[in-house]
Amino acid sequence: DQQVKQNSPSLSVQEGRISILNCDYTNSMFDYFLWYKKYPAEGPTFLISISSIKDKNEDGRFTVFLNKSAKHLSLHIVPSQPGDSAVYFCAAYTGNQFYFGTGTSLTVIP
Amino acid sequence: GAVVSQHPSRVICKSGTSVKIECRSLDFQATTMFWYRQFPKQSLMLMATSNEGSKATYEQGVEKDKFLINHASLTLSTLTVTSAHPEDSSFYICSAMAGGPQPQHFGDGTRLSIL
Numbered sequence: 023d024q025q026v027k028q029n030s031p032s033l034s035v036q037e038g039r040i041s042i043l044n045c046d047y048t049n050s051m052f053d054y055f056l057w058y059k060k061y062p063a064e065g066p067t068f069l070i071s072i073s074s075i076k077d078k079n080e081d082g083r084f085t086v087f088l089n090k091s092a093k094h095l096s097l098h099i100v101p102s103q104p105g106d107s108a109v110y111f112c113a114a115y116t117g118n119q120f121y122f123g124t125g126t127s128l129t130v131i132p
Numbered sequence: 133g134a135v136v137s138q139h140p141s142r143v144i145c146k147s148g149t150s151v152k153i154e155c156r157s158l159d160f161q162a163t164t165m166f167w168y169r170q171f172p173k174q175s176l177m178l179m180a181t182s183n184e185g186s187k188a189t190y191e192q193g194v195e196k197d198k199f200l201i202n203h204a205s206l207t208l209s210t211l212t213v214t215s216a217h218p219e220d221s222s223f224y225i226c227s228a229m230a231g232g233p234q235p236q237h238f239g240d241g242t243r244l245s246i247l
Contacts, residue, residue: 054233065138065225065238066176073233111175115233118164124175 025049026114028123036131041099043126045112048093052114052121057086057097060109060125069110070097102130135159136228138239146247147218153211153242155226161206162228166236167199170223179224182209216246 027046035041043057053074058066072079072086072095079086085098095112109125135158143151155165164183168176180196182188182203190196198220200212209228213220223243227236 056235058238063223063241063243065136065227065240068235068237071235119178119181120166120236122176122178 026121026123028126032127034129035102038101041102043097045095051116054115056113058111104130104132106130136237136239142243144245151213155209157207157228160230164229165209166227168225218246221246
């Protein structure tokens with residue numbers, strides 16, 4: 023049972039525009055959420071996180087939004103750059119365990 | 133940022149061979165390490181969680197006698213794929229966490245190919 027879902031397997035965005043990656047979850051016990059970026063043949067790299075007591079966290083070009091009532095998480099990248107092209111995984115944490123979505127492949131077109 | 137080193141990055145070996153993969157946290161003490169397996173175009177599948185000094189907790193469907201995990205110190209965990217077969221070919225990734233909830237930091241993965 024997939025508790026964390028990323029329903030868009032891919033996304034293409036023009037350079038300079040905003041990229042919005044979405045993630046839905048089902049378990050209300052999740053108390054910490056993260057976004058990771060992954061290049062081929064490499065391990066994921068941590069990008070940004072948010073605690074369940076917050077609804078927004080910003081770090082440079084990256085902002086994560088959490089809507090607990092909708093059990094929805096999103097990552098905004100603005101402005102998008104070609105180097106942002108990668109697979110993005112959202113993850114949720116509870117009970118010393120992380121649950122990952124299936125990833126969204128972002129392509130930023132120069 | 134935190135660095136996790138995973139070695140080797142690629143292994144190609146014959147069926148029946150046992151393969152050991154090392155995961156080291158280089159600049160922090162990892163109380164918990166995770167081992168994942170990734171199939172093509174799929175998410176990371178958690179195989180097991182290991183806490184330093186105790187036995188690993190395996191996910192349902194993961195054979196603990198096949199995938200031996202040792203977490204003997206706060207900076208090193210090893211995964212040994214025993215008597216590997218072609219169906220064990222995959223991308224294995226480890227991660228380490230200093231204490232939850234915090235981000236886990238990933239190694240670069242090991243591509244295992246069993247002929």
